[in-house]
Amino acid sequence: DPERLLLNVNGIEVIYNHVILVLRGVSLVVPAGKIVALLGANGAGKTTTLRAVSNLLKSERGDVTKGTIHYQDERVDSMTPADLVKRGVIQVMEGRHCFGHLTIEENLLTGAYTRKVSKGDIAAALDRVYQYFPRLKQRRSSQAGYTSGGEQQMAAIGRALMADPKMILLDEPSMGLAPQIVEEIFEIVRDLNTRERVSFLLAEQNTNIALRYADYGYILESGRVMMDGTAQELASNDDVKEFYLGIE
Numbered sequence: 001d002p003e004r005l006l007l008n009v010n011g012i013e014v015i016y017n018h019v020i021l022v023l024r025g026v027s028l029v030v031p032a033g034k035i036v037a038l039l040g041a042n043g044a045g046k047t048t049t050l051r052a053v054s055n056l057l058k059s060e061r062g063d064v065t066k067g068t069i070h071y072q073d074e075r076v077d078s079m080t081p082a083d084l085v086k087r088g089v090i091q092v093m094e095g096r097h098c099f100g101h102l103t104i105e106e107n108l109l110t111g112a113y114t115r116k117v118s119k120g121d122i123a124a125a126l127d128r129v130y131q132y133f134p135r136l137k138q139r140r141s142s143q144a145g146y147t148s149g150g151e152q153q154m155a156a157i158g159r160a161l162m163a164d165p166k167m168i169l170l171d172e173p174s175m176g177l178a179p180q181i182v183e184e185i186f187e188i189v190r191d192l193n194t195r196e197r198v199s200f201l202l203a204e205q206n207t208n209i210a211l212r213y214a215d216y217g218y219i220l221e222s223g224r225v226m227m228d229g230t231a232q233e234l235a236s237n238d239d240v241k242e243f244y245l246g247i248e
């Protein structure tokens with residue numbers, strides 16, 4: 001069933017440091033095979049939502065205090081981040097987080113550390129990454145810290161691909177990058193979605209580009225979903241146009 005839900009976030013509340021209420025009951029779904037955009041201004045709670053799904057908030061003293069998260073019909077909100085990685089839920093954090101002193105290829109290989117696989121499988125996984133990101137193949141021996149922001153963003157997504165993802169949680173892929181590179185990255189996201197059937201939950205402040213590539217979108221404001229709809233519905237909505245589409 002193509003409309004099967006992969007991810008179902010139901011009414012989650014997140015509090016930092018026991019007092020700072022940041023998500024006030026966020027609900028969203030990601031159907032299998034779709035690209036879903038999580039939109040909204042800086043500070044609206046997009047990153048917090050993505051990190052809640054991977055159970056990565058503990059290290060920042062964040063707690064999910066209400067609501068549930070199901071992935072493939074299994075309740076996952078008390079699983080470890082590693083359990084989620086094993087199930088194919090892979091996070092690509094904002095700011096990219098490459099290991100600057102490692103080469104691009106070594107960075108990619110770190111994405112395969114959870115796979116209990118043979119060298120041959122890892123070589124095939126690397127080939128697959130290079131097929132989607134020819135630039136990374138050219139730069140495979142370069143120290144990541146000396147590559148461009150766009151190449152580091154590609155390496156971060158490539159590393160996620162090494163972990164055999166079913167769903168990638170992609171945080172602000174456009175951040176700090178030139179429009180042409182952003183376009184190139186979104187084209188690859190679309191390719192991964194159509195050819196590898198990877199689903200995406202994508203946090204973006206760049207509403208314009210996100211709505212051109214996503215199937216569906218949710219707009220967050222102050223930790224609440226203020227509006228949701230198909231990308232087409234949102235792109236033609238007057239409030240969205242006024243408040244989110246002029247600004248880039």
Ligand code: ATP
Pocket residue numbers: 016017020022040041042043044045046047048049060061062094203205
């Ligand atoms: P950005 O584009 O800046 O990432 P965002 O929509 O992703 O914005 P979040 O990063 O989720 O928003 O932040 C939501 C709110 O939670 C902000 O007000 C932020 O200051 C606050 N916040 C985030 N992390 C923490 C933390 N560890 N402790 C306290 N408050 C936090």
